[in-house]
Amino acid sequence: MTTEQEVRAVAARSKEAAAELAPLSRAEKDAALLAMADALVAASASVLAANERDLAAGRDAGLAAGMLDRLALSEERIAGMAQGLRDVAGLPDPIGEVVRGYTLPNGLEVRQIRVPLGVVGIIYEARPNVTVDAAGLCLKSGNAALLRGSASAYHSNTALVGVLSEAAAKAGLPADAVQLVPGVDRESVTHLMRARGLVDVIIPRGGAGLIRNVVENSIVPVIETGVGNCHVYVDAAADLEMAASITMNSKVQRPSVCNAAETLLVHSSVAETFLPSVGALLHGSGVTLHVDPAAAALVPSGPLTVPATDEDWETEYNSLDLAVRVVSSVDEAVAHIRRWGSGHTEAIVSSDTRAIRRFSSRLDSAAVMVNASTRFTDGGEFGFGAEIGISTQKLHARGPMGLPEMTSTSYLVTGDGHVR
Amino acid sequence: MTTEQEVRAVAARSKEAAAELAPLSRAEKDAALLAMADALVAASASVLAANERDLAAGRDAGLAAGMLDRLALSEERIAGMAQGLRDVAGLPDPIGEVVRGYTLPNGLEVRQIRVPLGVVGIIYEARPNVTVDAAGLCLKSGNAALLRGSASAYHSNTALVGVLSEAAAKAGLPADAVQLVPGVDRESVTHLMRARGLVDVIIPRGGAGLIRNVVENSIVPVIETGVGNCHVYVDAAADLEMAASITMNSKVQRPSVCNAAETLLVHSSVAETFLPSVGALLHGSGVTLHVDPAAAALVPSGPLTVPATDEDWETEYNSLDLAVRVVSSVDEAVAHIRRWGSGHTEAIVSSDTRAIRRFSSRLDSAAVMVNASTRFTDGGEFGFGAEIGISTQKLHARGPMGLPEMTSTSYLVTGDGHVR
Known part of the structure; x- marks a missing residue:
């Protein structure tokens, strides 16, 4: 059983490393990232051997094929992780940016400057590539990474952190810049x-259970990520061809992710035209429709059409399932989303500026898509170059988190003997 | 005993009010703030009567004179609170500000827009003016205020919230925009x-005990405020007259507040010149010096000079006490502050750019003052026009918090049928 003392001892070393990382220049950090990328490729054989031990244990424990696939590394996946580190090296350094700066009437110069957060703890499941991703993003933003992967990836993660830590040390950074939480x-x-x-x-x-555990029990501040019960609302003034395309893309293109749509809300004035055809399209892609009574009368019936319950409105399916409801107004769509949504991403399809303005100003979500797929809420799509996750909380960061969201700020105030 | 159901019912009403507040224009919010100010002045008599009940109960319970003074309202203090609301009405509205905006290569327009946080819970002690302050700042930033004052101010707070809530409703805002937590x-x-x-x-x-309780037990995200163990470091290259003036101001001007200095660190090369004179000055203002052995040999002895223990280094005295230590370098000063400080405000007095750069880049504090008093870390001094508190955490807000720190952001992404 891991003791508090063991974890605190490692965390204290992370804190010391963070103090050394904070003042580093971009050149120093990028050199280390490139060295880590090279070291990773050079150490492929030993990383794959460690990964094989995890895979063997997983097979013995009867892990599902999907889990084993997420756990499995290959030369190609290692090369991909190394390329990820090189990509992060190519991104601008958020540290040192003057966020606000002005001179007060008394002559004091105030500068609010981006600084690292310090020690960033990341708790994650299964995929060992998160280990390398997270380490790279933390290092680039001047933070020490303290990583807690899953038991099933223990050997892989230990091998990866060993390689990264050694490469960091060789590049002149503290070896403890990247550490695993013991146990x-x-x-x-x-x-x-x-x-x-x-x-x-x-x-x-990771999954909802992991996130809930951390949110409820951590006394360290938490950034909540990941749960997405996203909606597409097809307004009375929608281009219905566009609406069908956006609905299909939001649901079908990659149903397992948090920015996929889970509920379709259709204005009653277009439901009769829209629902039969989009229903057939969705069925054609294997989507099960969970419909309210009004929608039930309009979508094709059959085994892929089932009645919706309240549980459907609040479920993040992450699968080829879609809840469907007919609403009589923008306000009813907004009320539905406020009641049942998770505050991730909601799309409106409409050419009516008043409807768009009302929809976007009355919601309380991290992102509103106007005539675009919910799938665009993504750090890569937003042009961030990297993504730590998608925050669904309101404090600190909301929506896709890039490198600037991995920072805090500090005020530097310069005077000439100023006193009050 | 207050039940969870009672508190949640009131919080749910705050949440509904927040949904109505979010889309309000600046004009609507300012009109309500001005109406609240007028209503407060008009209701002086009933507010003072309620306050008298709290004061009588406080006297019966043997509250200290200082506590009673903080609790006491007067026509003048009510006028001051009303003026505070008018001042907040005069500040710019943070809501709707486009924090970042750009167009992606695919033509999607991305706008990151400031939006309210929603429901802001504020837990505070004694002074009823916080009730009005907090309500005004929350309303201006589009948030519903859910206030939990101390038992000793119960009647005053109930009267104040009654007046504010009624005035808000008359101005067309939800009455639940400002509520007290029941119990x-x-x-x-x-x-x-x-x-x-x-x-x-x-x-x-409030005090350290209140803050610790909230930080350790809240599953709602918390912004930690208030604890300040601030340092003044007098460098080898300091103008010693400036150093004396900054030391005196940081310690003596208002010792009870979080941005007052608690420890003086002096470079050994100037200690012999500096400490005897500044020690006499501090003694002259009634400051007790808690000194390390090197400083003991240099400051005037007597009843106001006592030996320092490790406890002194970590204590926020909030009184006319100052810990004093001689250090041999900037790095030793930094190491001392990192070990014992609370990350609030540290000042350096120096004309050496290298020392200043090293000091400011190696610390991990909300504010660093270069040749200026620690007392300047303050929303009013920073020109914010209002201050919710001074955050000593790194997430979301750090340092003095103004209206923008009472907001979150949301992404509005506009396309023309864009899909992935």
Whole structure:
């Protein structure tokens, strides 16, 4: 059983490393990232051997094929992770940016400057590529990465962190810039969540259970990511061809991710025209429709059409399922989304500026898409070059998080003997 | 005993009010703030009568004179609170500001827009003026205020919120824009801290015990404010007259507040010249010096000079006490501050650009003052026009918090049928 002392000792080393990372120049950090990329490729054989131990244990434990696939590394996946590090090296350094700057009437110069957060704890599941991703993004933003992967990827993660840490040290950075939290038991996570003062923020990346556990039990500040019960609203003034295309893309292009749509809301004045055809299209892609009574009368019946319950309105299916409801106004669509949504992404299809303005100003979501697919809420699509996750909380960061969201700020105030 | 159901019912009304407040224009909010100011002055007599009940109860309970003074209202203090609301009406509206905006290569227009947080819970002690302050700042930033004052100010706060809420309703805003959390027992606070999903953020304003309780037990995100163990470092290259003036101002001008200095660090090469004279000055203002052995040999001895222990280095005295230590370098000063400080404000007095750069880049504090008093870390001094508190955490807001720190952001993405 992992002890609190073990976790705190490692976190204290992360804190010391963070103090050394904060003042580094972009050139120093980028050189280390490139060295880490090269080291990763050079160490492929030993990383793959460690990964094979995890895969063997996973097969013995009867892990599902999908889980095993997410766990599996290959030369190609390692090359992809290394390329990811090189890409991060190519991004601008957020640290040192003057966010606000002005001179006060008394002559004091005030500068609000971007600085690292310090120690970033990341708790995640299964995929070992998150280990490399997270380490790279933390390092680029001047933060020490304190990583807690899943037990099933233990050997892979240990090998990866060993390679990254050694490469960082060779490049003149503290070896503790990237560390694993000791232990793979529950206590290991618990102690990390209690390490306030040593760890500055925890970002959980994984399923709803993991995220809820961290949000409810951490006394270290948390950035909540990931849950997305997204909506597409087809307005009375929608171009119905566009509406069909956006609905299909939002649902079908990649149903397993958080920015996929889970509910379709259709204005009653276009429901009769729209629902029969889009219903057939969705059925054609294997989508099961969970319909309210009004929609039931309009979409094709059959095994892929079932009645919706309240549970459907609040479910993030992450699968080829879509809840469908007919609404009588923008306000009813807004009320539905406010009641049942998770505040991730909602799309409106409309050419009516008043409807668009009302929809976008009355919602309370991280992103509103106007005549665009919900699938665009994504750090890569937004041009961030990298994404730590998609925050669904309102504090600190909301929506896709890039490197600037991995920072805090500090005020530098310069005077000439100023006193009050 | 206040039940969870009671608190959640009130919080749910705050959430509904927040939905109505979010899309309001600046003109609508300012009109309500001015109406609230007028209503407050008009209701002086009833507010003072309610305050008298709190004061009588406080006297019966043997409250200290200082506490009673902080609790006491007067015509003048009510006029001051009303003026505060008018001042807030005069500030720019943070809501709707486009924080970032750009067009992607595919033609999607991305706008990151400032939006309200939603429901802001504020837990505070004693002074009823915080009730009006907090309500005004929340309303201006489009947030619903859910206030939990102290039991000792219960009648005053109830009267004040009654007046504000009625005035808001008359101005066409939801009456629930400003509410008190029901109850004044421990359970009332506990249930507020568990109301995740209804309350978006909790800001504790008060003593260290209150803040620790909220930080450790809230599952609603918290913005931590208030603790300040601030340092003044007098460098080898300091103008010693300036150093004395900044030291005196940082310690003596208002010792009870969080941006007052608690520790003086002096470079050994100037200690012999500086400490005898500044020690005499500090003694002359009644400051007790808690000194390390090197400083002990240099400051005037007597009843106001006592030996320092490790406890002194980490204590926020909030009184006419100052810990004093001689250090041999900037790095030793930085190491001392990183080890013992609270990350609030540190000042350096120096004319050496290298020392200043090293000091400011190696610390991990909300504010660094270069040749200026620690007392300038303040929303009013920074020109914010209003201050919710001074955040000592790194997430969301750091340092003095003005109206923009009471907001979140939301992405509005506009396309023309864009799909992935």
